[in-house]
Every structure is written in structure tokens, then in C-alpha cells.
Amino acid sequence: MKFINEISISVLFLLLIVLFLDPFMYLMSDSLVFMVLGALVVLFALFATFLWREKAHDEREAMHKMLAGRIGYLIGSGSLLIGFVVQVLSGGHVDPWLVFGLAGLVVGKLIALAYVKAKH
Template structure:
């Protein structure tokens, strides 16, 4: 697969825009049918982005190192955002959303299993 960051960047920006629109508190911005359509489009775009990330190829060791560094930063930011969400809900005396806990648990468990399998090789 070709090394093309423009496609990745445009796709990521579309995903971020859709995420911002999907927040939609109290159905203020759009009716429920449009909201549902945007959710489906979001699922397709995230799947497409995942395909690009999965098929990403490095041309040399430096690019491979950069790819690993970006992955590590993304993982740490993702876990930090989920922890902040869990703590904010807990401190606001709102029942903690189980999806936040499940997402954080899935990230940590996947990282742990990946490390164990990598060290067994």
C-alpha cells in the first residue's frame, strides 16, 4: 500500500467532524434520522481508517520507529481521556458509563496480551 498521509489526515478530520456533530445534546443540531445516518457514516469511516492504519507500511527503520512512537502516544492519550471521563463522572456523582470502563479495560487487556505474546516469540 502506498505511503499517503494526505488520505489518512483527511479521513481523520472527517471522523473528528462527525464525532463533534454526533455529540448533539438534546437533539439540538439535527433530527434523529440525520443523527442515525451520521452514526452509520462514522462507523464506515472509522473502519476505513482502521484498514489504512493496519496496512500502513514503513520504508525504513526511522519510519518504523516513528510509527511505534505515534502508536504509543495515541494509546497513552486514549487511556488518559478514558480515565478522565471515568473520574469526572464519578466526581459528579453520575453513574459511571460502563462503556468507558469497558473501553479502558479492552485497551489495557489488548496491550497486555500483545506484550505477553511478543515476549514469548
């Protein structure tokens, strides 16, 4: 049941993000944009809660959780790096949010490693 809830929240989150791909915002009025943004924040908080409360019951589940985290990290940082490279090659100007996002992932990983080594 918990797994189904996590999947449904993830799919709904992705569907709401896709709404923002409408470049001229034909599909979304200003009020709808703010409602979708609010829903995104709430869904992300629910998703983060699922991730934070996730517990492994044996070594195999712990390995699956660790592997999923690594794959997610690599896909996220790789996506930001591709955006960084494309923006540099297409005009030289890099969106600061790409830099902040990539730096946040790297710094967060370093802080998490230091925390885990100190705690365990």
C-alpha cells in the first residue's frame, strides 16, 4: 500500500510538472499556475516524507534503497549538467538555478556522507 501511494504521488507530481512545459501558458491561467505550484509543493513534501520514513528490513532492501538513491542522484546531477552544457554552448549564459541545483546536489552529498560517517 505504501509503495502504491509513493508511486501515485510521484506520477501526479510528474504530471503537474509537465503542465509547465506549455511555453506560452495557453493551457494554464495565472490562477491555475499558482494552484499547481501549491500542489507541487504539497506533493513534494509528501514524497520527501515517504523517502525519509523509508526503512529497510533486510540487507537486500537496504541495497535496493541505496542503489535507487545513487541512480536518482546521478540522473538528477547528470540532467543539470546537460542543461549547464547546453546553455554554455548555445549562448554562453548559464541560468543560475542550474548552478545552484548542481552545487546543492554535490554539497548535499558531501554533507550526507560526513553525517553518516560521524553517526555510524
